[in-house]
Amino acid sequence: MTNLKEIKTVGFIGVGIMGNSMAGHILAAGYGVNVYNRTKAKTDAIVAKGAKWFDTPGAIAANSDLVITMVGFPSDVEEVYMGEQGILHHAQPGTTLIDMTTSSPSLARTISEAALTKGLAAIDAPVSGGDIGARDAKLTIMVGGDSATFNHALPVLKLMGGSIVLQGGPGMGQHTKMCNQIVIASTIMGVSEGIAYAKKVGLDPSSVMQSIGGGAASGFQLNILGPKMIAGDFAPGFYIEHFIKDLNIALSEAKAMNLELPGLIQAKKLYDQLAANGHSKDGTQGLIQFYLA
Structure with a gap:
């Protein structure tokens, strides 16, 4: 089991229809929040509330204890995690990674395995509830990964959802x-x-x-x-x-x-x-x- 860092700063990549509310709940709870989005203007509102903008996913990862991704397609997930300026190349050992995008189970397993080789811990945690669930912090969160990482991340997950269940190993959330x-x-x-x-x-x-x-x-x-x-x-x-x-x-x-x-x-x-x-x-x-x- 990777020795995980205490969570003080959360990176959030993908501040869209749902991600903006989700990151906002984390910020309101007192965590430092770092944000990245391909369209920078979509982060203006949360930056005005105190979040910090970084210009690459890798920079987010290097400056965060826990990183959440909420992007569009599996190809986006792959690029955000495995690209040259991606999370896996820049996150510090002990960082927790949570992909909340709905993506492929096989990609979730690949990310989890790659994370372990770098001293990181990754779980997949797709959500249901849409913009309303995100706004009201009542998302259903379906998690795949090991129980220790799940329990470590649970206080942050609880800021975004009500029903949060560990369904099994990597990929089972997806x-x-x-x-x-x-x-x-x-x-x-x-x-x-x-x-x-x-x-x-x-x-x-x-x-x-x-x-x-x-x-x-x-x-x-x-x-x-x-x-x-x-x-x-x-x-x-x-x-x-x-x-x-x-x-x-x-x-x-x-x-x-x-x-x-x-x-x-x-x-x-x-x-x-x-x-x-x-x-x-x-x-x-x-x-x-x-x-x-």
């Missing part, structure tokens, strides 16, 4: 997130189809929400995103393009296990069509547009 996305994929199709049916038969969809939102159909996709679908509000809490990325990872992992997931396949097909029609930057609730076209 596998758990795939389970989450698989469930969402079919659920959001069901919500879209329910609303489309209500409109077609002449019901008031908002009134329908009042009835079914308190029954067995209730849940985040129906109760939170359903009203946005009805209102035509497709502002992103989670981008369609990032959801497609997640579905691709899940389908790839399922294929490797010879596991057939027809609901996931259909959801991916519909979201691909929306993205091809220019809706990749919409929120996932934008799926309703396929049914109402």
Whole structure:
């Protein structure tokens, strides 16, 4: 087990829709916070509150006791960790690394193994809850890694989420997130189809929400995103393009296990069509547009 540094300063790489709130909670708790984002302007608000800007992921790593990454795609994760100006080349021994991006389980294992050879400790900790969960510090956090590193990082993780569970070794947090996305994929199709049916038969969809939102159909996709679908509000809490990325990872992992997931396949097909029609930057609730076209 790596001798981990006491956590006084947290580096946060990826200050976007969710990362800005997540880093803000850590700063508000009294930790020093160092930030990096490809678009520097997105860090202006948190820097104004006291965070420090660094111009490369490596510089963040060299000046932080714990580093959190919340970027877009597995290719971004690989570059941020393994590039010449990346985390693994510049972090000091004893640094804790947490990738909270939804990424591939195999990449999470690769990062963990590489970290150990450098006297670092890495865990994967993807999240669910979107911009609302990030804002309210109520994210669900799914962790893969060793228990000692998990317990060391837990006080910081608790600043961002409510449900925080160690699911197994490296990569198992990412596998758990795939389970989450698989469930969402079919659920959001069901919500879209329910609303489309209500409109077609002449019901008031908002009134329908009042009835079914308190029954067995209730849940985040129906109760939170359903009203946005009805209102035509497709502002992103989670981008369609990032959801497609997640579905691709899940389908790839399922294929490797010879596991057939027809609901996931259909959801991916519909979201691909929306993205091809220019809706990749919409929120996932934008799926309703396929049914109402």
